[in-house]
Amino acid sequence: MTRNPDDIKPSFRSDVTVELVKHTAGDSDVLWAARVSTAGEQSLDELSKDPERSKGLINYLMRDRHGSPFEHNSMTFFISAPIFVFREFMRHRVGWSYNEESGRYRELQPVFYVPDESRKLVQEGRPGKYVFVEGTQAQQELTGRVMEDSYRQAYEAYQEMLDAGVAREVARSVLPVGLYSSMYATCNARSLMHFLGLRTQHELARVPSFPQREIEMVGERMEEHWAKLMPLTYAAFNANGRVAP
Numbered sequence: 001m002t003r004n005p006d007d008i009k010p011s012f013r014s015d016v017t018v019e020l021v022k023h024t025a026g027d028s029d030v031l032w033a034a035r036v037s038t039a040g041e042q043s044l045d046e047l048s049k050d051p052e053r054s055k056g057l058i059n060y061l062m063r064d065r066h067g068s069p070f071e072h073n074s075m076t077f078f079i080s081a082p083i084f085v086f087r088e089f090m091r092h093r094v095g096w097s098y099n100e101e102s103g104r105y106r107e108l109q110p111v112f113y114v115p116d117e118s119r120k121l122v123q124e125g126r127p128g129k130y131v132f133v134e135g136t137q138a139q140q141e142l143t144g145r146v147m148e149d150s151y152r153q154a155y156e157a158y159q160e161m162l163d164a165g166v167a168r169e170v171a172r173s174v175l176p177v178g179l180y181s182s183m184y185a186t187c188n189a190r191s192l193m194h195f196l197g198l199r200t201q202h203e204l205a206r207v208p209s210f211p212q213r214e215i216e217m218v219g220e221r222m223e224e225h226w227a228k229l230m231p232l233t234y235a236a237f238n239a240n241g242r243v244a245p
């Protein structure tokens with residue numbers, strides 16, 4: 001049955017979704033893994049034995065970049081964000097597992113990214129040394145209008161092909177990178193720290209990075225979840241310049 005283009009109602013978002021869907025991650029996991037090297041097999045409840053010593057050990061591991069004790073834990077996030085964020089995200093190969101929704105097996109839904117007024121629109125400076133500044137009211141209005149028009153047109157073309165019997169995997173070629181996708185991403189504290197060091201900006205970062213704002217929004221939300229699960233590890237990460245061990 002042919003759909004009426006007027007029935008297709010794209011929706012426009014400016015935010016990202018990040019849910020912690022499962023985890024086995026705590027500061028005890030770091031201590032447990034680290035102490036096997038000096039004391040052999042350990043109980044998992046290392047933290048409660050001597051909290052100050054535990055805190056010191058985690059800080060020492062972070063400072064001297066003994067990284068492997070930070071790998072014995074797991075966090076799985078459900079993330080919904082524009083495809084251009086996922087293109088950047090999946091460059092992180094080590095210590096990450098991904099499963100993303102399929103554009104071959106299901107019809108993609110018309111949800112698209114439009115920046116809100118908090119998103120700085122104008123880049124000033126040269127490559128490698130630039131800043132982003134607020135756009136004018138006119139630039140904001142133009143960006144919203146042009147993006148929405150373009151998304152509508154692309155999604156209508158997609159629908160037209162589907163209605164004519166063209167396969168989803170072929171028809172999706174016309175959809176833009178502003179389309180939302182979703183995935184599960186599983187990592188451990190070490191791979192998350194490496195990600196955060198590159199994809200967030202922070203006053204405590206010893207090595208500054210310049211991430212695109214939208215992937216930074218995802219990183220900030222993952223960081224909030226992780227900070228609650230592993231507060232000592234999180235504090236040591238910040239205290240040591242936000243460089244992954």
Ligand SMILES: Cc1cc2nc3c(=O)[nH]c(=O)nc-3n(C[C@H](O)[C@H](O)[C@H](O)COP(=O)(O)OP(=O)(O)OC[C@H]3O[C@@H](n4cnc5c(N)ncnc54)[C@H](O)[C@@H]3O)c2cc1C
Nearest residue numbers: 088091092093094095096191194197198199209210211212
């Ligand atoms: C601000 C910013 C701008 C960027 N711009 C671009 C761009 O313009 N174009 C572009 O293509 N990418 C760009 N990237 C992506 C970047 O080059 C990395 O691919 C991405 O940040 C993932 O980092 P990673 O390789 O360290 O992470 P992971 O893939 O998770 O690797 C983790 C670590 O494992 C080691 N490692 C992994 N694979 C190898 C290997 N094959 N050989 C040796 N060591 C390895 C390295 O020590 C690496 O740091 C950008 C990233 C950032 C943060």
